[in-house]
Amino acid sequence: MRPELCVGAIAVIDGRLLLVRRGHGPAAGEWSVPGGRVEGGETLAEAVVRELAEETGLEAVCDDLAGWVERIGDDHHFVIFDFLVTVLDDPETGLRAGGDAAEAAWVPLDEVAHLRLVEGLAEFLHDHGIVPVIA
Numbered sequence: 001m002r003p004e005l006c007v008g009a010i011a012v013i014d015g016r017l018l019l020v021r022r023g024h025g026p027a028a029g030e031w032s033v034p035g036g037r038v039e040g041g042e043t044l045a046e047a048v049v050r051e052l053a054e055e056t057g058l059e060a061v062c063d064d065l066a067g068w069v070e071r072i073g074d075d076h077h078f079v080i081f082d083f084l085v086t087v088l089d090d091p092e093t094g095l096r097a098g099g100d101a102a103e104a105a106w107v108p109l110d111e112v113a114h115l116r117l118v119e120g121l122a123e124f125l126h127d128h129g130i131v132p133v134i135a
Contacts, residue, residue, distance in 0.1 A: 008035030023102035
Protein backbone atom coordinates (compact mmCIF):
# COMPACT_ATOMS: atom_id res chain seq x y z
CA MET A 1 0.00 0.00 0.00
CA ARG A 2 1.48 3.31 -1.11
CA PRO A 3 0.78 6.59 0.68
CA GLU A 4 -1.74 8.83 -1.07
CA LEU A 5 -1.38 12.63 -1.04
CA CYS A 6 -4.53 14.38 0.19
CA VAL A 7 -5.64 17.88 1.16
CA GLY A 8 -8.21 19.42 3.48
CA ALA A 9 -9.87 22.84 3.54
CA ILE A 10 -10.34 24.66 6.85
CA ALA A 11 -12.94 27.42 6.54
CA VAL A 12 -14.04 29.44 9.57
CA ILE A 13 -16.65 32.20 9.26
CA ASP A 14 -18.44 33.97 12.11
CA GLY A 15 -17.26 31.46 14.71
CA ARG A 16 -18.36 28.44 12.65
CA LEU A 17 -16.29 25.73 10.99
CA LEU A 18 -17.26 24.18 7.67
CA LEU A 19 -17.55 20.39 8.00
CA VAL A 20 -18.77 17.56 5.79
CA ARG A 21 -20.11 14.15 6.78
CA ARG A 22 -18.33 11.50 4.71
CA GLY A 23 -20.64 9.45 2.49
CA HIS A 24 -18.32 6.47 1.96
CA GLY A 25 -14.77 5.26 2.37
CA PRO A 26 -12.80 4.60 5.54
CA ALA A 27 -14.59 7.39 7.45
CA ALA A 28 -18.16 6.97 6.16
CA GLY A 29 -20.65 8.66 8.49
CA GLU A 30 -17.99 10.70 10.28
CA TRP A 31 -17.50 14.47 10.09
CA SER A 32 -14.36 16.00 8.59
CA VAL A 33 -13.13 19.13 6.91
CA PRO A 34 -13.80 19.05 3.15
CA GLY A 35 -11.01 17.45 1.20
CA GLY A 36 -9.67 14.47 -0.66
CA ARG A 37 -6.96 13.11 -2.92
CA VAL A 38 -4.66 15.28 -5.02
CA GLU A 39 -4.93 14.44 -8.72
CA GLY A 40 -1.91 14.04 -11.01
CA GLY A 41 -0.59 17.37 -12.31
CA GLU A 42 -2.55 19.32 -9.69
CA THR A 43 -0.96 21.61 -7.13
CA LEU A 44 -1.98 21.30 -3.49
CA ALA A 45 -3.74 24.68 -3.67
CA GLU A 46 -5.67 23.63 -6.79
CA ALA A 47 -6.71 20.39 -5.09
CA VAL A 48 -7.95 22.26 -2.00
CA VAL A 49 -10.11 24.61 -4.09
CA ARG A 50 -11.44 21.76 -6.28
CA GLU A 51 -12.26 19.43 -3.37
CA LEU A 52 -14.00 22.23 -1.46
CA ALA A 53 -16.16 23.08 -4.49
CA GLU A 54 -16.98 19.41 -5.17
CA GLU A 55 -17.99 18.63 -1.58
CA THR A 56 -19.68 21.89 -0.56
CA GLY A 57 -20.50 23.87 -3.71
CA LEU A 58 -18.46 26.79 -2.34
CA GLU A 59 -15.70 28.66 -4.17
CA ALA A 60 -12.65 29.70 -2.17
CA VAL A 61 -9.05 30.82 -2.26
CA CYS A 62 -6.39 28.59 -0.69
CA ASP A 63 -4.45 30.37 2.04
CA ASP A 64 -1.72 29.18 4.42
CA LEU A 65 -0.92 25.62 5.43
CA ALA A 66 -2.44 24.91 8.84
CA GLY A 67 -0.64 21.59 9.29
CA TRP A 68 -0.41 18.00 8.11
CA VAL A 69 -1.26 14.54 9.41
CA GLU A 70 -0.91 10.92 8.40
CA ARG A 71 -3.80 8.49 8.66
CA ILE A 72 -2.89 4.81 8.29
CA GLY A 73 -5.47 2.03 8.39
CA ASP A 74 -5.80 -1.54 7.16
CA ASP A 75 -6.70 -0.38 3.65
CA HIS A 76 -5.29 3.16 3.42
CA HIS A 77 -2.32 5.42 4.08
CA PHE A 78 -3.17 9.10 3.63
CA VAL A 79 -0.76 12.01 4.00
CA ILE A 80 -3.07 15.01 4.43
CA PHE A 81 -2.09 18.69 4.13
CA ASP A 82 -4.77 20.94 5.66
CA PHE A 83 -4.97 24.53 4.43
CA LEU A 84 -6.88 27.54 5.67
CA VAL A 85 -9.22 28.88 2.98
CA THR A 86 -11.15 32.09 2.35
CA VAL A 87 -14.66 31.37 1.11
CA LEU A 88 -15.71 33.69 -1.72
CA ASP A 89 -19.40 32.69 -1.92
CA ASP A 90 -22.22 33.45 0.46
CA PRO A 91 -21.58 30.73 3.06
CA GLU A 92 -25.27 29.96 3.54
CA THR A 93 -26.90 30.13 0.11
CA GLY A 94 -24.06 28.46 -1.79
CA LEU A 95 -23.66 25.50 0.58
CA ARG A 96 -24.68 22.07 -0.73
CA ALA A 97 -23.24 18.60 -0.17
CA GLY A 98 -21.75 16.84 -3.18
CA GLY A 99 -18.99 14.49 -4.29
CA ASP A 100 -17.92 12.29 -1.38
CA ALA A 101 -19.90 14.35 1.15
CA ALA A 102 -23.29 13.14 2.35
CA GLU A 103 -23.91 16.38 4.25
CA ALA A 104 -22.27 19.79 4.65
CA ALA A 105 -22.77 22.21 7.54
CA TRP A 106 -21.38 25.27 9.30
CA VAL A 107 -20.83 24.12 12.88
CA PRO A 108 -20.26 26.53 15.79
CA LEU A 109 -16.66 26.09 17.00
CA ASP A 110 -17.76 25.19 20.52
CA GLU A 111 -19.94 22.35 19.15
CA VAL A 112 -17.39 20.73 16.82
CA ALA A 113 -16.00 18.34 19.46
CA HIS A 114 -19.51 16.98 20.13
CA LEU A 115 -19.80 15.53 16.61
CA ARG A 116 -18.60 12.10 15.50
CA LEU A 117 -15.38 13.36 13.92
CA VAL A 118 -12.81 11.45 11.88
CA GLU A 119 -9.98 10.09 14.01
CA GLY A 120 -7.62 12.78 15.25
CA LEU A 121 -9.49 15.76 13.81
CA ALA A 122 -10.52 17.28 17.16
CA GLU A 123 -6.94 17.16 18.42
CA PHE A 124 -5.59 18.57 15.14
CA LEU A 125 -8.06 21.48 15.17
CA HIS A 126 -7.26 22.21 18.81
CA ASP A 127 -3.48 21.92 18.38
CA HIS A 128 -3.62 24.39 15.46
CA GLY A 129 -5.80 26.95 17.27
CA ILE A 130 -8.98 26.37 15.23
CA VAL A 131 -11.23 25.12 18.06
CA PRO A 132 -10.87 26.15 21.70
CA VAL A 133 -11.64 22.79 23.38
CA ILE A 134 -11.81 19.15 22.32
CA ALA A 135 -13.78 17.57 25.17
